[in-house]
Amino acid sequence: MKEHLSLLKGGMMGVMTAQLPLPVPMIAGAAHVGLAVSLVEDGDGGRVFIHGELAYVWDAPDTVTRRFTAVKLADIKAASVAEIAGAFGVEPVTLWRWRQLLAAEGVAGLAPERMGPKGPSRLTGTVMAEIVALRATGLSLRAVGAAVGVSEFSVRRALVLKAGDGNEPGTPEPTNTVGTTSATVTQPVLPVLPAPVDRSGERAAARAGLLECAAPAFAPAARVPLAGLFLALPALEATGLLACSRATFGALPDGFYGLDSLLLDAVFRALAGEPRAEGATRFDPEALGRVLGLDRAPEVKTIRRKLTHLAGTGKADELITAMAIKHLGTGSANGGSGEDGLAAVLYVDGHVRAYQGTKKIGKVHSTRLKFPVPATEETWVSDAAGAPVFVVLAEPGAALTGELRRLLPSLRTIIGDERRVLVGFDRGGWSPALFKHMSEAGFDVLTWRKGATTDIDQRLFTTAAHTDGHGEARSWTAADTHVDLPLGATGEVFRMRQISRIVPTRGGGTRQIHILTTTEGLPAGEVIYRMGSRWRQENYFRYARMHFALDSHDAYASTDDDAERSVPNPAKKKAYQQVLAARARHGQAKAEADAALLAARTPLPGSNEVTVTSAAHNAATAPLWDAETALEAAEAAHQGSPARVRLGDLAPGQQVLDTQVKLLSHAIRMAAFNTATTLAREVRTNTCYARAAEEAHTLARQALTGSGDIDTTQPGHLTIRLDPFPTQRATTAIAELCEHLTSTQTRYPGTDLVLRYEIKNKKPSLTD
Structure with a gap:
């Protein structure tokens, strides 16, 4: 016994013994x-x-x-x-x-504590009815819970009960998965990554021209890479990419990969971090093919060939317009309240896409790069949340003021009625004449005031507040006044509303900044909030450059630019610079001549006689006459230079990059971005994730690239069962997201299979 105790002690404390x-x-x-x-x-x-x-x-x-x-x-x-x-x-x-x-x-x-609630349930019939009514107004789960004094989980539970789910508070969820209300506890045993469904017969028929396209077909499989991409389908359907593409293009020529498969492949690759066609080489084609319902995903040459065919129809701009109509017609993020008569809140800004190739492309000043570069200009329209809605390719060198005038008819077509639209833009669109034109066309202006202004009386400043759609309240010190803007030399003015703010400066002082708008229905706090939200569009440009290849060259084809197009004459600008230089020299020469003549007319000390000869006078004024002659010549050269010239005379052989492929790529990536943004918004509003406000986008990207099972054992349904996440809180949040996405009853494109989403329970780690 003594030997056993010493052995036990050695086993516990790490002391080596001779006995086993x-x-x-x-x-x-x-x-x-x-x-x-x-x-x-x-x-x-x-x-x-x-x-x-x-x-x-x-x-x-x-x-x-x-x-x-x-x-x-x-x-x-x-x-x-x-x-x-x-x-x-x-x-x-x-x-x-x-x-x-x-x-x-x-x-x-x-000692174990008593299980169950410690007090009476707060989810009385009255409270649940109030929750359902508040949720119907569009409030988030968090805002509804704050309004009635319960947690977000209680709000979600009340909504499930009122929907007739049959689950009562306290009913245990299935132990094998979360994010599902199914009563079935056992899961079918699925094969781990079996061979894809054999599609050799369909591929042979496609080569013979006897197949319109291969329909998606799914086989049960476990631990499928990229299964999280299935989560994108409900949000992708809301963007209208697939439906609008079918209405615009009809179908691709007969072949194995159809229109839906091509677009889904492009969106899935963009969400997985490879938006360009070349990114297809960085995926396992069989892994991505399982998500597409095919034996393998298309290769790079197939993607390029089919996108080129779609671009050859010249209907990419029609597709973007159709998607914009669907977005602003059915989307809830357009910012229109109805009470103020606004149909939407839109932001317009230009974007310069630099070109690094060898083709002769016109130069444009890049604000980001700080100097002119060969580039293509684009004009983007975003909704109130900063999500891209519409894009057109602008003419090289076009100003934002001209682009805004050109956009108004298209925006009116997209809105579809005569309601007013609030359009926000930066100082690049400053033009009182444009403001008047937009107001008369049914568009309200929202922009910063440009130029030196007189400060507003401090006594006019009060507190302006606004609460956004997430329930976050903000307040500012602002003055609400009006200002008259001159329209030209005729003396006519255009009256606008001016919201002024006091902001700190770097030196520790303060200064005033001014917002101009033509809307009278919005409170001052909302006007300030809407103007500040314009930076969401800039955030999209930055985010899309990093994650969605916004500035990539998706096609290297080019065409000759319109040689008859009128463009600004750079010689006119140079001539004006010569005028300014001649005026400066003339002023300096005049000052020197005046000084020399004054000295000549001043008598010497002790003498009252002054003698100025013609030769001395001519010598003193000769530089002035030369400067005056040079100034007249410079002014004549400036007046003789035309303000605009033919592009063919200025830059013969100038080219423009292909526009249709780029617009088509923009449409796909806009849909991918809006899909990811929608998923992040659902994480924020429909889950109890504690750090959703800071990490919603990160969690959504993590979910989209996760693995999981594809279960086809239930007829009429396609069940996606995701693998658990590294942390329990992330697993729980995605489970709640799965429950919400399942309620949308989305069908996989091209099939009658209704998507259902689940997530497996997180198992304890051996290293915990």
Whole structure:
């Protein structure tokens, strides 16, 4: 016995002994915990053996001793925390909590608490009816919960109950998956990455020109890479990319890959981080093909060939217009409130896409690069949330004022009625004449005031507040006044509303900035909020450059520019610079001549006589006459230079890059961006994720690239069962997202399969 105790001590404390430890007991049903412990639990209770010796015993109802045993095994490090917790059927965090309770309160702290709610439920019939009514107004789950005084989980539970789900509070969820209300606990055993569905017959028919396109076909499979991309389908359907493409292009020529497969492949690659066609080489074609319902995804040459065919129809701009109509017609993020008569809040800005190739492309000043570069200009329209809605390719060198005038008819077509639209833009669109034109056309202006202005009286400043759609309140110190802007030399003015703010400066002082608008229906706080939200469009440009290849050259084809197009004459600008230089020299020469003549007319000290000869006068004024002659010549040269010239005379052989392929790529990536943004918004509003405000986009990107199972065992349904995430809070949040996406009853494009989303429970890690 003494030798056994020394051996046990050596096993516990790490001392080497010559005698081997005793074997574990040979008892049927014993669960081995690590290398030294075995656990036996039956109807009579439980017993723990350490190196074959009985160490702890408890009766069946003795929960306290059972927890005490688990804690002591962890304290003496008989096995890892994860192994002990798994053997006792709890999470490692539960075992950690038991250890804390034992240290703080003794054995009494291990007594189990009463299960269930500690008080009466707050979800009374009146409260649930109020929750349903508030949710119907469009408020987020968080805002509804704050309004009625319950948690977001309670709000979601109330909505499920009112929808007739049949689940009552306290009903346990299935133990195998979360994010599903199915009563089935057992899952079908799916093969891990089996061979894709054989499509060789359809490929042979496609080569013979006998197949219009291959329909998606899914086989049961487990641990499928990129299965998280299925989460994008409900949000992608809302963008209208697939439906508008079918209405615009009809279908691709007969072949294996159809229009839906091509567009889904492009969107999935963009969401997975490879938006360009070349990115297809960085995916396993079979892995991406499983998400498409095909045996393999298309290759780079196939993608380019089919996109070129679509671009050859010249209908890419029609597709973007159709998607914009769907977005602003059915989207909830357009910013129109109805009460103020606004149909939408839109932001317009130009974007310069630099070109680094060898073709002769016109130069444009790049604000980001700070100098002129060969580039293509684009004019983008975004909604109130900064999501891209519409884009057109602008003429090289076109000003934002001209682009705004050109956009108004298209925007009116997209809106579809005569309601007013609030259009925000920066100082690049400053033009009082444009403001008047937009107001008369039914568009309200929102922009910053440009130029030197007089400060507003401090007594006019009050507090302006606004609460956004997420329930976040903001306030500013502002003055609400009006100002008259001159329209030209005729003396006519255009009256606009001016919202002024006091902002700090770098030196520690303050200054005033002014917002101009033609709308009178919006409160001053909302006007300030809408003007500040214009930066969301700039955020899209930056984000899309990094994640969606906004500035990439998706096609290298080019065409000759219109040689008859009128463009600004750069010689006119140079001539004006010569005029300015001549005026400066003339002023300096005049000052020098005046000084010389004054000195000549001033008598010497002690003398009253002054003599100025013609020769001296001519010598003093000769530089002035030369400068005056040069100024007249410069002014004549400036007046003789035409303001605009033919492009063919100025830059013969200038080219423009292909526009249709780029517009088509923009449409696909706009849909991908709006899909990702919608998923992030759903994480923020329909889950209890604690850091959703900061990490919603990150969690959405993580979910889209996760793995999971494809289950086709239920007729009429396509169940996507995602693998758990590294953290429990992320797994829970995606489970709530899955529940919300399942409620949309989205069908996989080209099939009658209704998508259902689930996520597996997170299993304890052996390293916890």
